[in-house]
Amino acid sequence: MEEVPGKTDRESHGVICGTKRPVLLFIFLPAMERRCVSLLIMCGIVGYIGYRKAADVLLDGLYRLEYRGYDSAGVAIRDLREIQIEKEVGKVAELDNLLKSRNFEGTQGIGHTRWATHGGVTAVNAHPHCDSQSNVALVHNGIIENYLEIKEDLEKEGVTFNTQTDTEVVAQLLAKIYQGDAVSSLIRLSGFLEGSYALVILVREIEDKIYCIRKGSPLVLGKGKKESFCASDVPALLPYTKDFIYLNDGEIAELSQDNIQIWDSSGQVLTRSSFHVDWDVSMSDKDGYPHFMLKEINEQSRVIRDSLLERLQDDSVDLSAELKWSHEDIHKWKKIHIVACGTSYYAALIAERLFENVTECDIRVDVASEYRYRKLKSGPDTLAIFVSQSGETADTLAAERKARTSGACCLAVTNVPNSTLAREVDHVLLLKAGPEVGVAATKTFTGQLCVLYLLALYLGRVCETLSKNKENRLVQELRILPFKVDSILEDHLLIRELAEKYANARNFLFLGRGNSFPVALEGALKLKEISYLHAEAYAAGEMKHGPIALLDPEVPVVVVIPRDELYDKVLSNIQEARARSAPIIAVATSGDQYIGTNAEDIMWIPVTEQEMNPFLAVIPLQLFAYYVARYRGCDIDQPRNLAKSVTVE
Numbered sequence: 053m054e055e056v057p058g059k060t061d062r063e064s065h066g067v068i069c070g071t072k073r074p075v076l077l078f079i080f081l082p083a084m085e086r087r088c089v090s091l092l093i094m095c096g097i098v099g100y101i102g103y104r105k106a107a108d109v110l111l112d113g114l115y116r117l118e119y120r121g122y123d124s125a126g127v128a129i130r131d132l133r134e135i136q137i138e139k140e141v142g143k144v145a146e147l148d149n150l151l152k153s154r155n156f157e158g159t160q161g162i163g164h165t166r167w168a169t170h171g172g173v174t175a176v177n178a179h180p181h182c183d184s185q186s187n188v189a190l191v192h193n194g195i196i197e198n199y200l201e202i203k204e205d206l207e208k209e210g211v212t213f214n215t216q217t218d219t220e221v222v223a224q225l226l227a228k229i230y231q232g233d234a235v236s237s238l239i240r241l242s243g244f245l246e247g248s249y250a251l252v253i254l255v256r257e258i259e260d261k262i263y264c265i266r267k268g269s270p271l272v273l274g275k276g277k278k279e280s281f282c283a284s285d286v287p288a289l290l291p292y293t294k295d296f297i298y299l300n301d302g303e304i305a306e307l308s309q310d311n312i313q314i315w316d317s318s319g320q321v322l323t324r325s326s327f328h329v330d331w332d333v334s335m336s337d338k339d340g341y342p343h344f345m346l347k348e349i350n351e352q353s354r355v356i357r358d359s360l361l362e363r364l365q366d367d368s369v370d371l372s373a374e375l376k377w378s379h380e381d382i383h384k385w386k387k388i389h390i391v392a393c394g395t396s397y398y399a400a401l402i403a404e405r406l407f408e409n410v411t412e413c414d415i416r417v418d419v420a421s422e423y424r425y426r427k428l429k430s431g432p433d434t435l436a437i438f439v440s441q442s443g444e445t446a447d448t449l450a451a452e453r454k455a456r457t458s459g460a461c462c463l464a465v466t467n468v469p470n471s472t473l474a475r476e477v478d479h480v481l482l483l484k485a486g487p488e489v490g491v492a493a494t495k496t497f498t499g500q501l502c503v504l505y506l507l508a509l510y511l512g513r514v515c516e517t518l519s520k521n522k523e524n525r526l527v528q529e530l531r532i533l534p535f536k537v538d539s540i541l542e543d544h545l546l547i548r549e550l551a552e553k554y555a556n557a558r559n560f561l562f563l564g565r566g567n568s569f570p571v572a573l574e575g576a577l578k579l580k581e582i583s584y585l586h587a588e589a590y591a592a593g594e595m596k597h598g599p600i601a602l603l604d605p606e607v608p609v610v611v612v613i614p615r616d617e618l619y620d621k622v623l624s625n626i627q628e629a630r631a632r633s634a635p636i637i638a639v640a641t642s643g644d645q646y647i648g649t650n651a652e653d654i655m656w657i658p659v660t661e662q663e664m665n666p667f668l669a670v671i672p673l674q675l676f677a678y679y680v681a682r683y684r685g686c687d688i689d690q691p692r693n694l695a696k697s698v699t700v701e
């Protein structure tokens with residue numbers, strides 16, 4: 053057996069079982085040649101073993117996971133000894149149609165809905181994949197970075213491949229390694245694989261079990277009476293169980309009708325208790341709305357109300373039940389880092405302004421993909437806050453690991469209890485948004501903002517850097533925000549008309565200042581991600597430094613201009629845009645007498661404290677994006693090229 057330079061580190065992690073090297077002969081090509089062709093995949097997977105028709109459970113789960121991937125789908129179902137595989141290009145509905153004609157009776161199986169940015173979207177490339185003898189069938193979420201190396205070595209040993217996927221390589225490799233004991237075979241398999249994976253596996257000769265293994269990609273296990281489940285995310289299983297176990301990196305699970313057994317990466321049996329989720333199954337249904345996004349936009353007043361529950365005492369914020377911090381802990385933090393991606397990052401940028409007003413800490417907000425590679429000075433004097441709806445975003449997790457290593461106190465603000473982020477950090481503040489299914493984040497943005505505001509107010513109070521008067525004023529305003537949010541939602545038909553008027557524009561500029569600047573960023577992001585229109589957002593004062601060159605009568609400018617201390621400045625920026633004949637769409641505060649003569653169209657928001665404007669100003673922008681996308685006939689809940697959880701870098 054040839055020793056392979058550079059590979060011994062994987063062995064030293066103990067993932068290759070026993071005293072012998074794996075049976076395959078590996079000759080490695082230079083890493084660079086191989087990496088450049090790796091696939092970028094985020095998918096939904098589900099597995100079932102029990103007494104129901106597996107096809108029904110799998111399809112139901114796949115529909116609920118479709119937000120994770122929707123270019124092809126497939127299932128493998130065990131009927132007696134045989135494993136039957138069916139796959140179809142397109143959405144889960146296409147697979148559903150196909151399965152109607154098959155009428156599978158089997159009560160165990162695995163399913164997959166795929167999302168790929170590279171690599172052919174074909175039925176052959178869809179999952180499940182199996183080895184040449186159909187001894188194992190598996191579904192995979194993640195990327196196997198060294199799959200070409202493994203493939204070449206397997207080809208040298210005579211294995212032929214049917215697909216271009218990294219996943220078939222895993223199936224072929226596992227079949228080669230397998231010698232009768234699934235758990236030790238999976239431990240050996242993980243020794244070969246570089247990258248991220250959640251794998252759910254049927255082994256032909258093990259008739260009453262399903263196996264799972266994960267590294268880097270999420271996988272949740274669910275237990276019912278005489279049935280067991282697994283899936284990429286909790287909402288897939290809500291109709292069947294509310295009790296879940298998260299599989300940790302490196303762990304292996306064996307699912308049978310009566311039991312779930314878990315091993316760590318060295319083969320030690322683990323005891324794990326389950327956690328209960330109080331999400332209702334209707335939360336993951338459309339509830340009569342045409343799209344999840346619209347339903348979720350309309351849930352935002354409820355999200356604010358729920359976020360405040362048990363976190364307020366009279367007119368003060370009290371998070372001591374959730375955050376077991378001593379005064380000493382809190383007083384030692386001189387720096388606050390807030391790290392997130394996408395919409396979560398914009399929520400963080402808004403909150404940054406409140407943190408800097410009510411605490412004396414040095415605040416830094418960064419996108420996780422940058423933070424993780426920067427040479428920042430964090431340490432025990434740092435509170436590092438990671439904001440992530442899913443709690444599974446790869447960059448955010450990497451940033452959190454970096455901060456944790458530096459000795460910073462790490463706090464997660466997440467919607468998903470027991471997500472990887474929630475499990476890794478020192479402290480957690482949960483959003484009370486319920487599952488968010490639309491790919492475009494809406495209600496979780498509001499939930500994040502709410503929780504971050506509560507945290508800022510709490511720290512300000514404990515550190516005595518926030519006056520009692522200001523705290524009371526802001527808390528009272530938080531309490532009445534839900535009514536104000538609802539009043540904007542009631543005006544949705546006006547926003548719908550505006551959307552129709554502007555749906556044919558090709559380019560938009562979004563402007564705002566102060567805490568309205570991140571709102572402009574979020575408004576532009578919503579528009580581009582679901583309507584595929586070009587939308588750029590700028591701090592309004594920056595317009596004259598470049599973007600003003602873009603303006604002409606064909607470029608609508610959406611200006612977030614609530615009544616606040618920067619109002620006059622933004623009004624001047626509007627004049628600059630009007631001088632270039634750009635149509636102005638303003639998001640303005642009711643009662644504003646000047647805006648009517650300065651804007652073609654206005655989306656009104658109620659009067660509020662200036663700190664609270666973002667909660668209100670974002671709502672018309674979400675609705676505007678939603679209706680523009682609808683007029684343009686876009687796939688709103690599942691926009692092209694996007695997936696809900698970005699579990700790869």
Ligand code: F6R
Nearest residue numbers: 394395396440441442445492493
């Ligand atoms: C946009 C959107 C994304 C996410 C981003 C971070 O509508 O949903 O920009 O905000 O991918 O995701 P989480 O919050 O799950 O870390």
